[in-house]
Amino acid sequence: MRQLILKIPTGNKEKVHNLVKEFEGKNTIHLSESDHHHDVFFVYLPNKKVNNFLKAIDEFEKPEITLIPRGIISLYPPASDSPDQVADVQAKSSLEIYLGGIQSVGSMFGLFGYSFVAGIIVWIGLFTSTSYLLVAAMLVAPFAGPAMNAALATAAGKMPLLRSSLSRYAIAIGTGIVASFLLTLAFPLTTLTPLMEEVSQVSKFALFLPLVSGFAGAINICQSERDSLVSGAAVGILVAASLAPPVGLIGAGLYMMDWQVVFSSLFRILLQLFGIHLAATLVFYFYGKVTPQGVRFLKGSKITGLITTLVVVVGIGAMMYWQFSQPPFLRKASMNTELNEVLGKELDKVNYIEVLNKDVTFTNVKMDNRSIASFSATIVAKDTVIPSEVLKADILNYLKNNLTHSYDNIYEVYQINVMEN
Known part of the structure; x- marks a missing residue:
């Protein structure tokens, strides 16, 4: 509910009360000024009714209006309806x-x-x-x-x-x-x-x-x-x-x-x-x-x-x-995730390694007028007989020959770290 204070020329009391009733106003208070030329009304209206109510009030000669832009809790009979009256919260008027x-x-x-x-x-x-x-x-x-x-x-x-x-x-x-x-x-x-x-x-x-x-x-x-x-x-x-x-x-x-x-x-x-x-x-x-x-x-x-x-x-x-x-100039943030998923799927196919972590990142540096995508992974061999350098070369060669994706405007670089166990 919103509180409005209206100052309207005397003689329009009934019209104002009828408008208040039409726009579902409650607890209206009417006061007469000492000069008897104006009437003052304290009106409480549902939020969404305020705009149209004021449009209707404009028919009176030079109405003076004060709108209080705060929520008002207006209670009225029967008392048993008070919870519903308080819970009736509407959007503001336009x-x-x-x-x-x-x-x-x-x-x-x-x-x-x-x-x-x-x-x-x-x-x-x-x-x-x-x-x-x-x-x-x-x-x-x-x-x-x-x-x-x-x-x-x-x-x-x-x-x-x-x-x-x-x-x-x-x-x-x-x-x-x-x-x-x-x-x-x-x-x-x-x-x-x-x-x-x-x-x-x-x-x-x-x-x-x-x-x-x-x-x-x-x-x-x-x-x-x-x-x-x-x-x-x-x-x-x-x-x-x-x-x-x-x-x-x-x-x-x-x-x-x-x-x-x-x-x-x-x-x-x-x-x-x-x-x-x-x-x-x-x-x-x-x-x-x-x-x-x-x-x-x-x-x-x-x-x-x-x-x-x-x-x-x-x-x-x-x-x-x-x-x-313009790939990948304006899609790098999401391409990182997509390419990281592709990298993970390819590494999972190599059954003699365990992948500790993997990552794909873009830099703002270009090579051959293409944005550089860095594919990196840290792995450990399940078979300790395989030398680290041989394992690293095998994985690099495997990725270069098998890693495929839908982007053709990037320059791929690879970094494989082999952990000793």
Whole structure:
């Protein structure tokens, strides 16, 4: 339930009470001002009824409205129904969703400050290969707000809000990149750290994360605070999880002029923007009912929403085509797992060895204009009579002749370690 305080010209008491009843309001309180020119009403309405109720109230002359954006527990007879009345938690009205997004914009100083700090933290995490610092950067990075507001703008068809949100998005990402570049300039890097190598690699499932992030972020905004099982901060981390690491990596990649790292990170950032935007827009439009004509006072453009959504869908399609037509440049993270499985199956066919561990990794170094895939394994002989060097040569020869996969644009190297027993 939401509490509204209305100030309406005298003479409309019955009309207001009828509207409250029509929109399922409860526990209405009516007060008359001392000047007798206005009446004051304290109204308690179900969340989803607020927007349409206020549209109906607009028929009165210059109504003054105060909306309390907090959950209210409204109890009314019979007392035996109280548990059901408390448990009836609805999503926010489209008006509150839209105004809440506008209100969360914040100051430019905060946007610059948090973005710069996030860039510093993520760079330190990447430089020292400290993964928990990446999580800290996700907490600080102010990416969720602009992402959600851009989706709200598309759902509502409001071009000014869309331009403002995208500009704030660009400022936040650009500031993080500058912070990372300046730190790399102050503490020069000549090679990527292991964590940088890992973060720079893109999975073929990369689109799923922004879709899930956009869905979760929009659901969190639409739901009433008493109905939300996940905190807003946690959802903000989910949105920033796919953005903060590549933002920090671009700064280091620009300094080292490692264009493979830069392009793969830019790919991830653009994909996150499109995926989050599409999923969140659909949630706001169909679940939150934020539409060009669905919010009181809002006169959005359906054409704006349709064109923006079309651009996003085409953008996602183009990026998916680019990702799957350029193996293994933008699929290294998932190819590691696939090739590791192929390596394991081939080694299992050799019955005179025991495999202790195996791994397949990609580097950003190329040979013959192909990305290098390193196949490594540590083995021990079941038959101790076989010399280590002979065993190693046999396994290398076996893998080179028998290991097959569907990728033809990689350069294979092998490393076999034989343990003594």
